[in-house]
């Protein structure tokens with residue numbers, strides 16, 4: 001089974017949690033897109049959902065495939081969000097934002113009663129941090145914000161490159177008009193502490209650590225999909 005087939009397996013298993021009539025947060029990325037394709041088939045067959053997309057990219061795919069959309073302001077309370085992740089640990093702590101959608105993803109997940117993460121097994125890790133942590137920053141005062149992130153990291157015994165994400169011939173810009181610093185810490189033993197320290201930096205808009213947000217993770221491997229549950 002190749003990586004795409006595993007993503008489809010995870011998406012199929014997630015679809016079993018979706019009931020007709022639900023208000024659904026719809027994630028971003030290649031795994032979430034497999035979910036959108038499967039959901040669109042159900043919608044074409046008469047299944048009713050209202051989706052809130054977590055990015056312009058996801059919104060375009062949903063429109064193309066006929067998945068009905070609403071804004072989060074129109075549907076401020078959602079039943080369920082299905083989204084991918086860049087890393088998942090056994091406590092269902094996540095790193096997200098590889099596609100740059102972390103801010104809207106976190107807002108949508110927080111507005112949902114439940115979040116289910118879908119991923120292939122390459123995303124499952126013992127300790128978060130091999131994937132560079134995306135940190136969404138305001139373009140104003142970028143140098144000061146970078147210094148503040150370095151100080152926070154040093155206090156927690158972390159170090160590594162902080163790379164301003166590029167796209168084409170300039171800085172990558174998120175749907176919200178911000179930039180992303182990818183922090184290659186290598187290993188993040190205390191994700192909770194890093195999360196709260198990063199939240200205290202004014203120039204940091206949001207970061208890709210999702211803690212206590214996912215209720216379930218559906219992880220697909222060659223043998224099929226298995227479900228991990230949050231212990232809380």
Ligand SMILES: O=C[C@H](O)[C@H](O)[C@H](O)COP(=O)(O)O
Pocket residue numbers: 027028029030031032083084085086095096097098099100101102105
């Ligand atoms: O910003 C993007 C999101 O957080 C994605 O959910 C994450 O990067 C995983 O994407 P993929 O399913 O393509 O690996």
